[in-house]
Amino acid sequence: MRSVEQHLAEILAAVPVQPSLDLAVSEAAGAVLTEPVTAPVPLPPFDNSAMDGYAVCASDLADVPVKLPVVGDISAGDEGVSAIRPGLCTRIMTGAPLPAGADAVVPVEWTDGGTVTVEIRRSAPPGNHIRRAGEDVHAGQEVLPAGARLTAARIGMLAAVGRDRVRARPRPRVVVLSTGSELREPGGELAPGQIWDSNSFMLTAAVTEAGAVGYRQPTVDDDPRRLLDTLLDQLGRADALITSGGVSMGARDVVKEVLTGVGTVRFDKVAMRPGKPQGFGLLRGVPIFTLPGNPVSAYVSFQVFVRPALRAMQGLPPEPLPTVTATLTEPVSSPPGLRHYLRAVLRDGTVTPTEGQGSHQLGSLARASGLIVVPENVTSLAAGDPVEVLALP
């Protein structure tokens, strides 16, 4: 049996890094930048108003209320060629360029709203409600470093500095496929001996949670030819493949049967529970993760092996799920020599294992918010012991 670390290290050494492409910013959400991005101009590019109101000389408001003639009306998008001097003001809208000579903006709520003359009831210090050029970002400033994942806010930043295209590694496209003759599509009727396929839906959603793009395939029964044809067929659109089921010791463990010795795929036992039977390799250069069929085994395998691998494929550090330390509320026992992942609920610094730790028991996974990690050399823990817990997405 190999350790979790050995199996993960082999996967991380083998997965290819996504190419760096010239992407449209509108298509780049979730991609990882391969260039630093700098601002060609300051942001804001010009001094402008933060309020709908009046641009004034603050010195005119020493004694309020005061009446001032309104000599202009400036909207957002206007060219910004107007000017005032003491004793005059203009109407101004949010985002409109400040007229030369003005040093404060008075919101319309402090006035009678006049358009020819305006009565201003409150004074304002110089700079009031003015957004200065460059106060957000100065010209030439690096706004995003290479290696940043493009979240919604960062996509906004790219557009705000005028970029329509960017060099980045796109999210891996991951094809997900469940195998097993007992599986039926949810929504249909079950005959005796059948169950609804949960793994392909769960793993496709997990791919999305991990920042990649999941494509679920309909389930494939335990027919070797059909399975191999389906996998080869999907290679064209996949940066990675995930299968579930058919990798242990059964007479019809079709994934193992079909893929053993194909490409670099190999099947191993990993010293963990759940998730002992694992397969991984490259199929015509495309990484394939063959996860065990028990739903909780498939899920834990995804979080421990596939998630870091998908990150590595985008050139990101292959971090595991975030780990927190929590206090165990009840004793647990664990088999020697295996790393044990126990479904659990995290609450206020404590962690409680959920009822039902069998690897078929998806109900207890659906209730869990964390996975307690019991190391290989630990066989029992007491209530009150500190434990490491992987926080689930």
Ligand SMILES: Nc1nc2c(c(=O)[nH]1)N[C@H]1C(S)=C(S)[C@@H](COP(=O)(O)OP(=O)(O)OC[C@H]3O[C@@H](n4cnc5c(N)ncnc54)[C@H](O)[C@@H]3O)O[C@H]1N2
């Ligand atoms: N003699 C042995 N038997 C088993 C061993 C072993 O070492 N020796 N290992 C057990 C462990 S641990 C696991 S995990 C499973 C892995 O089995 P497979 O990967 O071959 O998966 P299947 O046999 O196809 O299915 C196992 C179980 O999960 C259900 N399943 C499968 N796919 C789905 C799906 N898409 N949605 C919902 N449920 C699914 C399936 O019906 C089975 O009940 O092997 C043990 N056996």
Ligand code: MOO
């Ligand atoms: O590894 Mo199996 O995943 O223990 O149920």
